[in-house]
Amino acid sequence: xxxxxxKASKPWCWYCNREFDDEKILIQHQKAKHFKCHICHKKLYxxxxxxxxxxxxxKEAIDKVPNSLPNRSNIExxxxxxxxxxxxxxxxxxxxKTGGGKGSDSEDDEPAAKKKAxxxxxGPGPSTVSPGILPTPMGPVPPSMYPGHMQMxxxxxxFMQAPRMMMPGMRPLFPAASVxxxxxxxxxxxxYSNATISAPPTTSSAAASEPKENGEVxxxxxxxxxxxxxxxxxxKIIHPPEDVSLEEIRARNSKYRPxxxxxxxxxxVAPTMITPSTSQAExxxxxxVAAHMSAAVAAARQQQAAAQAQAAAMRRxxxxxxxVLPQMRVGVPVSVPxxxxxxxxxxxxxxxxxxxxxxxxPGGVMPMGMFPGGMGGMGGMMMQPRYR
Amino acid sequence: xxxxRVAESRTEFKLKSLPEDAISSVKFxxxxxxxxxxxxxxxxVRLYDVSANVERHKYSHELPVLDVCFRDAVxxxxxxxxxxxxxxxxxxxxxxxxxxxxxxxxxxxxxSEVNAVLTGSWDGTVKMWDSRVPNCVGTYNQGNERVxxxxxxxxxxxxxxxGRKIFVWDVRNMGHxxxxxxxxxxxxxxxxxxxxxxxGYVLSSIEGRVAVEYLDSNxxxxxxxxxxxxxxxxxxxxxxxxxxxxxxxxxxxxxxxTGGSDGYVNIWDGFNKKxxxxxxxxxxxxxxxxFSHDGSALAIACSxxxxxxxxxxxxxxxxxxxxxxxxxxxxx
Numbered sequence: 001x002x003x004x005x006x007k008a009s010k011p012w013c014w015y016c017n018r019e020f021d022d023e024k025i026l027i028q029h030q031k032a033k034h035f036k037c038h039i040c041h042k043k044l045y046x047x048x049x050x051x052x053x054x055x056x057x058x059k060e061a062i063d064k065v066p067n068s069l070p071n072r073s074n075i076e077x078x079x080x081x082x083x084x085x086x087x088x089x090x091x092x093x094x095x096x097k098t099g100g101g102k103g104s105d106s107e108d109d110e111p112a113a114k115k116k117a118x119x120x121x122x123g124p125g126p127s128t129v130s131p132g133i134l135p136t137p138m139g140p141v142p143p144s145m146y147p148g149h150m151q152m153x154x155x156x157x158x159f160m161q162a163p164r165m166m167m168p169g170m171r172p173l174f175p176a177a178s179v180x181x182x183x184x185x186x187x188x189x190x191x192y193s194n195a196t197i198s199a200p201p202t203t204s205s206a207a208a209s210e211p212k213e214n215g216e217v218x219x220x221x222x223x224x225x226x227x228x229x230x231x232x233x234x235x236k237i238i239h240p241p242e243d244v245s246l247e248e249i250r251a252r253n254s255k256y257r258p259x260x261x262x263x264x265x266x267x268x269v270a271p272t273m274i275t276p277s278t279s280q281a282e283x284x285x286x287x288x289v290a291a292h293m294s295a296a297v298a299a300a301r302q303q304q305a306a307a308q309a310q311a312a313a314m315r316r317x318x319x320x321x322x323x324v325l326p327q328m329r330v331g332v333p334v335s336v337p338x339x340x341x342x343x344x345x346x347x348x349x350x351x352x353x354x355x356x357x358x359x360x361x362p363g364g365v366m367p368m369g370m371f372p373g374g375m376g377g378m379g380g381m382m383m384q385p386r387y388r
Numbered sequence: 389x390x391x392x393r394v395a396e397s398r399t400e401f402k403l404k405s406l407p408e409d410a411i412s413s414v415k416f417x418x419x420x421x422x423x424x425x426x427x428x429x430x431x432x433v434r435l436y437d438v439s440a441n442v443e444r445h446k447y448s449h450e451l452p453v454l455d456v457c458f459r460d461a462v463x464x465x466x467x468x469x470x471x472x473x474x475x476x477x478x479x480x481x482x483x484x485x486x487x488x489x490x491x492x493x494x495x496x497x498x499x500s501e502v503n504a505v506l507t508g509s510w511d512g513t514v515k516m517w518d519s520r521v522p523n524c525v526g527t528y529n530q531g532n533e534r535v536x537x538x539x540x541x542x543x544x545x546x547x548x549x550x551g552r553k554i555f556v557w558d559v560r561n562m563g564h565x566x567x568x569x570x571x572x573x574x575x576x577x578x579x580x581x582x583x584x585x586x587x588g589y590v591l592s593s594i595e596g597r598v599a600v601e602y603l604d605s606n607x608x609x610x611x612x613x614x615x616x617x618x619x620x621x622x623x624x625x626x627x628x629x630x631x632x633x634x635x636x637x638x639x640x641x642x643x644x645x646t647g648g649s650d651g652y653v654n655i656w657d658g659f660n661k662k663x664x665x666x667x668x669x670x671x672x673x674x675x676x677x678x679f680s681h682d683g684s685a686l687a688i689a690c691s692x693x694x695x696x697x698x699x700x701x702x703x704x705x706x707x708x709x710x711x712x713x714x715x716x717x718x719x720x
Contacts, residue, residue: 235620235627238649238695239594243576245536245550246631246693247412247454248510251469251492256429256452258470 015068047075400710410691421680427453467493508535541582548577581635592632619648636677647674657719672703
């Protein structure tokens with residue numbers, strides 16, 4: 001408990017939810033990230049200071065603090081380091097710390113989190129500087145003039161009121177911002193529950209990757225791995241959108257698939273009929289291997305080994321022309337590449353499907369059932385307590 | 389990507405009779421900077437005599453080869469999409485199949501400490517093989533995640549997987565994992581290399597970022613770890629962020645080179661957090677790097693890996709050999 005309290009009392013930046021070890025650094029951060037004039041790069045001391053500077057020096061109105069979270073972009077609030085933070089936000093921050101954050105490697109992630117957070121937030125930032133308010137003299141309105149300003153620029157409403165009240169409405173607009181502001185004490189993605197919570201790419205992309213995984217039967221690897229596209233505005237990762245290594249993507253190219261041997265009988269899926277015996281033998285072998293390994297994960301491994309053994313047997317089976325049952329070849333697609341098992345993604349699995357009905361049921365069903373099983377095993381592994 | 393034409397010079401030249409498809413890996417021989425192994429998507433493994441600039445040997449797999457390594461001057465191991473680990477005797481020109489994985493073999497490393505070969509595969513395991521006979525010594529699960537990269541120095545063996553996990557093993561005792569970590573980088577792990585002094589490792593991701601981490605779990609040591617951005621190009625208002633595909637250590641100075649899909653090679657001093665130099669831009673993405681054992685030469689493989697699917701016609705696949713100077717590689 002004491003440790004958590006100590007954590008919560010770490011200085012943090014109201015504008016981007018980032019934590020610092022030292023308030024001095026926080027102030028430096030705020031000056032560099034949030035109070036810097038985008039025109040002349042002068043570093044001001046507070047949000048209103050920046051606003052007044054821009055108005056007087058450059059004749060430009062700024063209605064948002066640069067690089068801030070969408071609900072924390074109020075430029076009127078005077079915040080300097082930890083001074084001036086609305087008390088309810090302090091409370092909320094503490095709540096989040098004690099509720100959601102228990103991983104200790106959060107600090108390690110911080111630099112990455114910070115870098116990630118800023119480019120992403122640039123997007124909503126400048127775009128909402130509505131040109132309409134530029135010519136008005138009302139730009140940097142003193143707090144007393146809020147009502148008038150609200151009429152001028154309805155956008156501002158969001159930031160005048162208690163930010164959390166607006167959240168439901170804002171969610172679709174700024175999905176990235178939803179995490180830092182929502183207050184559940186048990187975050188959806190425990191891995192990113194604390195310092196990194198404000199990093200948009202992680203959260204938005206984790207959600208975004210879901211449908212894709214379902215659609216494409218992606219290898220069950222990335223439980224929280226972002227889709228590669230998830231960067232901020234103003235930057236682009238030169239990588240295919242799918243979060244799979246370049247080599248795997250390249251390997252799907254048909255020219256890198258094994259060619260069916262011309263002389264050997266066309267590989268047919270029928271031999272999967274013999275799978276049970278082979279796979280058992282292999283499973284036993286693997287079980288033995290597993291027995292040599294440490295006991296902790298042995299069970300999970302055996303399960304996996306068995307699944308793999310089946311996969312292998314299935315894959316290897318077409319290579320044994322001797323056991324091909326001739327009548328089974330009817331209507332079987334000829335080129336089921338042995339690589340298939342390597343990437344469960346491969347669409348070739350559909351080739352197995354037609355075999356399902358009728359007498360091939362046992363063999364045909366196997367691959368379909370196998371992978372969910374394997375995935376289940378993996379899911380189990382994933383759900384284990386995080387490494388600490 | 390703009391193609392820069394660079395004049396051949398004494399410090400840098402192209403290898404002749406290169407593979408006909410993308411180059412997956414280049415590795416210098418353990419005790420000389422004369423020989424270089426090159427594996428390729430054209431299913432071949434080639435041995436080059438760098439000083440004479442000739443191809444000495446060539447053998448093939450059934451499918452593209454993803455990685456290759458030396459055991460000693462005359463033996464190589466290779467694996468790839470055909471899931472088969474091959475040993476090749478370069479003197480006798482004979483090959484031996486050591487065994488198979490259930491998925492493509494992504495990484496092949498030789499562990500001189502225990503005289504064994506290690507293979508990392510997309511089947512989610514690492515296997516250890518007796519280096520002389522077809523005998524799998526053990527299969528080690530890597531969290532059921534596809535192995536993307538691995539590196540070994542002495543007994544320290546580090547594996548990076550598709551789910552951004554990092555497993556630290558001791559090859560002398562493969563009974564259990566020494567450490568399991570999550571990558572400190574947010575994006576897909578691309579390459580990991582252990583420091584020659586075994587203190588830590590360098591890890592790169594597809595998002596133009598490199599992390600320097602330490603193996604000692606003492607918090608004082610862990611404090612030193614950091615990450616930095618690199619291999620990014622500002623193009624007008626858009627910042628293009630490239631995968632960092634390759635890392636290679638200078639075995640003497642503990643500095644390292646990184647190669648990115650942006651076509652640049654940078655040399656870094658990881659302990660002092662300094663960039664020592666950047667070479668000119670190569671014709672396409674840098675897919676693999678290898679320093680020679682004494683750090684005097686750097687092999688740079690340039691191959692487009694379909695990062696953006698944009699470029700037509702496909703840029704040439706080239707291996708450059710660059711003789712580097714102390715100025716470029718020694719900490720200042």
